[in-house]
Amino acid sequence: MSTLTFLGAVGEVTGSRYLLEVDGNDRTHKLLLECGLHQGGIDADEANARPFGKLARELEGVVISHGHLDHAGLLPKLVREGYSGPIHCTRGTRDLLEIMLQDAAFVMAKDVEWENKWRKRQDKPLVEPLYDLDDVERTLALCEFHRYGQPVNLPGGATLVFRDAGHILGSAIVELTVPSGGQQKRLVFSGDLGNPSSVLMRDPDKVYEADVVLMESTYGDRDHRPLDETLEEFAQVLEKAHEAGGNVLIPAFAVGRTQEILYHLSVLYHEGRLRQQMVFLDSPMAIKVTELYHRARKALDAEDLKVLNIAASGDTSQYLPILRMTRTVEESMAINRIHGGAIIIAGAGMCTGGRIIHHFRYNLEKPNTRLVIVGFQAAGTLGRQIVDGAQRVRVLGQDLAVKAKVHTIGGFSAHAGQTDMIGWAGAFRNNPRFYLVHGEPAAQEALKAGLAESAIKAEIPAYGDRIEL
Template identity: 35%
Template sequence: MNITFHGAAQTVTGSKHLIKLDSGTQILLDCGMFQGHGKDTAKLNEDFGFNASEIDFLILSHAHIDHSGLIPKLVASGFKGQILATPATYDLCKILLEDSANIQESDAKYLNKKREKQGKQPIEPLYTKKDALLALTFFKKIKYETIHQVTNGVKLIFKDAGHIIGSASVHLDITENEKTTKISFSGDVGRFKDLILKEPATFRQADYILIESTYGSSLHEDAIAAEDKILEIIRDTCINRKGKVIIPAFSVGRTQELLYSLNSLELKGKLPDVKYFVDSPLSGKATLVVKAHPWNFNEKVQEVLKVDEDPFDFKGLRYVEDVEESMALNDDHSPMVIISASGMAEAGRVKHHIKNNINDPNNTILMVGYAEPSSLAGRLLNGVNPVHIFGEEYMVNAQIKFLQSLSAHGDQADLLRFLACQDKSLIKKMFLVHGEIKTQEIFKEKLMSEGYHDIEIPTRHQSFEL
């Protein structure tokens, strides 16, 4: 058999790894969208690097768009196999893929207006809402810790990855020619001291491991300390300077962690009395899905649930649904906190909030997760000034803050702890995926110093015999 890395290879987004068996069966691990690559993004998402109609099974680690976002395009391109995912991942995909389709159609409509004026032919959206709804019919839900016979000679088990609700590490036992090969794919590994979720689960010995490396070169601050830093930033911005805190946050995972932290501050009587908005209809729907899967919560959250039936709600919190109400927030100059998608500030309402508030030195733009360097969030974090937003130039006068401790990705210590259940001498090869090349090179050196060996950093479309 062989494996080819078609995405998240020396970059963080676009997760797609294709296993081809000697029998001809093809198993795709994730089908994610590339994000935050500027003008190159559309081109990257057009080319799978494989024939969609030849894929027999798609095994999905979790619902984040950089892992699931090209599933509708896969189906529209001829895929007719099964999509295997956890129940919570399916529930999240129901809202995330439809939302992504709406964005594709909206972007195409906007661009076609410009193209018409330029006398150019119209373009088609990457996929449509119809494609997204059709894709959902291909899903088969598999619970954690359940051995599932994918096909003859292929067994699958999902283990809790602790990254977002429903996230899983993927473990395949593939028997060919009377020999069993054990492949493990980490998906995205969560924190071992996550605010909300259980820690990543241990897994059986593997021959080959695909391990994410987003923060393989760094260590996070304690997630518990994030609560105090959020409080400090709100007090300084909203109370002392009478400004706004704008927080680009992914709808799944980060938004819920922020709400949980703010709710915790209210329970302690510390939450400042200002306005709080979640300006993302998708985030509201995602929070409902998270609430519907409480068995994924860790023991601390289980204890909170005994005294607070909703740990993601607090006095003064409002969800903004319609566009008019979102736009009205820009005319309201009172102190407030706005949590809005997307996390990289590349699309959605948060991009408008940043545009309208970036000139005011009394405001703070708070980043709480990973951002591709070329994305708007990445450029702000890297000190680019001025920045271009919607084709216009804006001076960055607002304060730019970064709270890495809320990241849903494990840091170097978490990744090493995730791998600690393995006998290093029995691992035939490790592949570092889902990371920037400089980070991966540092992580590779660390792994080798810990006794791991034969570690590859694949490039896009690179194949290896297993």
């Protein structure tokens, strides 16, 4: 009998990892579905540092739904510890992984450098990063990319098919057909389901056949506001920020959210509703991803691109004329000389590091600053502290008062809301077993109750739980 073991993203949003043990004719074959980084505090760091042990050499294949670090950020660590088999993903995911993993390795190297300077002074043992750029290069060399709908043979007689999840570039719903107990069983993993209202991405594919479904539940406790209301709120916040005379800070995820925010700023600009004088995209990684989205525009929603008149020619010179992309540290530091009238988009999306932290030092204590939160903030992150109303926060060794006005605009989410998830789950025939992953406990319980009202029974697994397919 083939089995699935839950090794991550249970009772939390990050750290996606599931071990599939396939009951082949000759022996058991081990496959890993997802290899995500845990995010959000000391517990996450400890979980990331835990060795894979002998599993790294026993695995015969890895399947990745999409390129966000919470789904793929530990791949180079797996390779560093001995994995040398194929990593199956889409082309968009492969291209994003090159950007995301190289950036993660660079940040880790810097963090470890600072940590070891302190450890030397304290006469403590030095630490090593989870992985380095050499590990990333070996990881990328193992990637095998596949088109949506293309069947792929895996060890043990399993078959893989990717479907469009509509979340970010290359994101996929994973279908795995697996021999189990003399039968063929179908396991479907939703990955991160996209929000049908968000721009640039196509709507998530519906899937109709499954025996077991793993479904994300990030926003399982609520629906997002309608997009037109969200855009009007966003426009009003920017207008009030202009009147107040301060800067607007937008912590944004480099993949997906940044490109969507730029899209909406472009629309507002061409409608004459954007009164700020300058928009800064202050994230080297987000800049690379934005350029990738431009190159891969044929994979994006054609109707949304028509609004910007760039689908045919690819000419982006008038996309957002006041946009400045700041790649270097010097360019980033120069932004801090601007005391008002600027929109600053920078990572990290959950305010756990990156250039947004430096902009906090210069803007967070100013009452005329507007901090616009446009993405999910996981428990334990600085962004979550601020959203939860912290009056003071610790930033780069400084204690800062949060005097900026904070706006949380949830309608920009690239994740499906509760109603969309229930609708997606309702398309399956023959009552498959549902397991809710990628959600905090309250969101999972709310989604479980919502599914029950539609006669869909779902379970919430715990870490280490093992099920038969």
